[in-house]
Amino acid sequence: MKLPIADSAAVRAYTARLFRTHRSDLGRIATLHTLAAVAGLTGPLVLGRLVDAVTGGTTATYVDTLVVVGVVAVLTQTVLIRFAQRTSMVFGEKVFAELREEFISTVTSLPLSTVERAGTGDLVARTTNDVNRLQHAVRFGVPRVIVAVVTITLTVVASVLLSPLVAVAMFVGVPGMLAIVRWYLKRATPAYQRESASYAALNGTITESVEGARTVDALRLGPRRQARVDADLREAFAAEKVTLDLRTVLFPGIDLAFVLAPAAVLLWGGYLASQGYATLGAVTTIVMFTYQVSGPVWELIFWVDEIQVAATSLARIVGVQLVETDRTAGDVEPVDEDLSARGLRYAYREGHDVLHGIDLDLRSGERLAVVGPSGAGKSTLGRMLAGIHPPTGGSVTVGGVPLVELPLEDLRGHVALVTQEHHVFVGELADNLRLAQEDATDADLERALRAVDAWEWVAALPDGLRTEVGSGGTPLTPAQAQQVALARLVLLDPHTLVLDEATSLLDPRAARHLERSLSAVLEGRTVVAIAHRLHTAHDADRVAVVDGGRITEIGPHDELVAAGGDYAALWHSWQHE
Numbered sequence: 001m002k003l004p005i006a007d008s009a010a011v012r013a014y015t016a017r018l019f020r021t022h023r024s025d026l027g028r029i030a031t032l033h034t035l036a037a038v039a040g041l042t043g044p045l046v047l048g049r050l051v052d053a054v055t056g057g058t059t060a061t062y063v064d065t066l067v068v069v070g071v072v073a074v075l076t077q078t079v080l081i082r083f084a085q086r087t088s089m090v091f092g093e094k095v096f097a098e099l100r101e102e103f104i105s106t107v108t109s110l111p112l113s114t115v116e117r118a119g120t121g122d123l124v125a126r127t128t129n130d131v132n133r134l135q136h137a138v139r140f141g142v143p144r145v146i147v148a149v150v151t152i153t154l155t156v157v158a159s160v161l162l163s164p165l166v167a168v169a170m171f172v173g174v175p176g177m178l179a180i181v182r183w184y185l186k187r188a189t190p191a192y193q194r195e196s197a198s199y200a201a202l203n204g205t206i207t208e209s210v211e212g213a214r215t216v217d218a219l220r221l222g223p224r225r226q227a228r229v230d231a232d233l234r235e236a237f238a239a240e241k242v243t244l245d246l247r248t249v250l251f252p253g254i255d256l257a258f259v260l261a262p263a264a265v266l267l268w269g270g271y272l273a274s275q276g277y278a279t280l281g282a283v284t285t286i287v288m289f290t291y292q293v294s295g296p297v298w299e300l301i302f303w304v305d306e307i308q309v310a311a312t313s314l315a316r317i318v319g320v321q322l323v324e325t326d327r328t329a330g331d332v333e334p335v336d337e338d339l340s341a342r343g344l345r346y347a348y349r350e351g352h353d354v355l356h357g358i359d360l361d362l363r364s365g366e367r368l369a370v371v372g373p374s375g376a377g378k379s380t381l382g383r384m385l386a387g388i389h390p391p392t393g394g395s396v397t398v399g400g401v402p403l404v405e406l407p408l409e410d411l412r413g414h415v416a417l418v419t420q421e422h423h424v425f426v427g428e429l430a431d432n433l434r435l436a437q438e439d440a441t442d443a444d445l446e447r448a449l450r451a452v453d454a455w456e457w458v459a460a461l462p463d464g465l466r467t468e469v470g471s472g473g474t475p476l477t478p479a480q481a482q483q484v485a486l487a488r489l490v491l492l493d494p495h496t497l498v499l500d501e502a503t504s505l506l507d508p509r510a511a512r513h514l515e516r517s518l519s520a521v522l523e524g525r526t527v528v529a530i531a532h533r534l535h536t537a538h539d540a541d542r543v544a545v546v547d548g549g550r551i552t553e554i555g556p557h558d559e560l561v562a563a564g565g566d567y568a569a570l571w572h573s574w575q576h577e
């Protein structure tokens with residue numbers, strides 16, 4: 001299963017919504033840039049007037065006045081551009097920050113089952129590469145495009161108003177320019193994608209060689225790694241050459257159009273002036289306008305290209321929002337804490353049931369051990385009982401309410417899953433713990449850490465609870481990280497805990513130690529322990545044997561051993577190990 005990618009209609013609708021939300025900001029930016037562009041048009045207009053005045057004979061005062069108007073216009077333009085640029089930049093930053101926040105909140109509320117099925121690679125690529133690509137376009141592109149469009153439009157309108165006949169020549173380079181730009185854009189996206197892919201491959205090879213330096217050395221893989229780097233470099237060179245070739249057509253092509261247009265205006269305008277259809281001043285002004293407009297045209301071409309690439313990224317980002325939620329929270333409150341499964345089925349892939357109709361009632365406060373051969377469905381059952389996945393058949397309820405109808409934050413207060421996977425976030429140890437209970441005091445944190453036998457090493461850390469942990473901070477051993485995860489659970493205070501391999505990373509002695517302290521903490525809670533060591537099962541109130549997606553036996557340890565079934569066989573073989 002892949003994460004969805006939004007189609008162009010959805011991307012358009014999203015962009016339109018974005019523009020609607022920021023209507024007033026956009027209006028302000030457009031107004032400021034319009035004023036700046038109008039001031040920018042004054043220079044050439046004044047020069048045109050000057051030419052006409054000088055050719056027709058004028059006074060020094062008139063010339064002086066025009067010069068003053070010109071200078072004032074330039075100064076005004078400078079000031080206006082400064083404010084217009086500032087407003088545009090602030091706007092770009094604001095929109096991008098909103099986009100990023102919206103995206104993060106979408107990603108963090110994605111159904112876990114979807115993320116697991118889609119794999120995290122795609123999601124990570126969307127959160128990093130795609131967001132980065134979009135960032136450039138939103139922060140700089142959108143404001144620059146607004147400026148370019150406003151300036152081009154105003155300049156063309158002013159030229160046409162001044163002398164439509166002369167202005168026609170401005171467009172002489174347009175058909176050729178359009179042809180070249182279309183030719184370029186068609187080839188640019190795949191070429192630049194190949195270029196990025198080749199750099200990614202080169203980076204990967206080099207990083208891998210450096211990180212695995214000892215292995216490379218030990219196995220004498222040096223020449224082979226060298227050959228891989230050479231091959232990647234050759235590909236990067238070839239990819240770069242293609243984009244370079246594209247640019248060697250685009251740049252001179254556009255430059256030619258830029259040279260052609262003023263020359264055409266000059267010739268054509270000169271002819272018209274000689275025939276009395278236009279004044280020399282108008283021709284001068286339009287020639288200058290034509291020069292002036294080439295900058296914004298360039299900018300527009302550049303951004304069209306960039307925005308095309310950004311649109312593909314936006315489609316991938318908006319696509320994440322299209323993931324359908326796997327649960328809808330209702331407002332019915334559980335009447336008690338009794339967890340029960342009825343006719344529970346689950347299939348990771350349609351038509352391949354892993355659980356085949358499980359019925360299970362957990363008594364409040366009891367401890368159930370789930371045992372069974374590898375692949376029997378123990379973990380899947382555990383995840384269902386913790387409400388991680390919605391069942392594909394049957395139901396799991398707490399106090400009569402299906403788990404998937406509880407708001408997530410409420411659900412975690414009823415039942416939580418503890419697995420081997422636990423992440424230590426970059427930041428203070430205290431913050432890592434407060435993820436479970438925001439308003440916990442330091443004393444609460446200490447109590448939770450003591451409960452999982454972790455206080456001793458935490459107190460010995462350089463800054464105790466304030467110690468920076470996670471990547472780049474004080475490294476925690478896997479067992480310590482596991483204890484942090486368990487302490488979070490103590491703070492979360494769920495009524496029911498599903499422990500899946502929660503203690504398997506610890507060495508057996510430590511595991512037993514931790515389990516003992518845990519059981520003190522878990523007093524009064526319902527516990528489902530997926531048991532990989534049978535001694536856990538021995539300590540439980542009841543044992544459920546899962547085989548082939550069904551519960552084949554369930555009952556207290558002694559009864560099951562006495563019954564002489566599957567569990568008894570497992571138990572005896574473990575004792576003889």
Ligand SMILES: Nc1ncnc2c1ncn2[C@@H]1O[C@H](COP(=O)(O)OP(=O)(O)OP(=O)(O)O)[C@@H](O)[C@H]1O
Binds near residue numbers: 116349354376378380
């Ligand atoms: N994410 C998944 N996608 C597809 N199939 C899966 C997935 N996770 C588990 N399965 C399949 O579901 C079945 C039950 O797996 P599960 O992990 O629940 O068994 P288990 O009893 O916990 O095994 P173990 O003790 O080895 O962890 C297995 O056939 C497994 O291959």
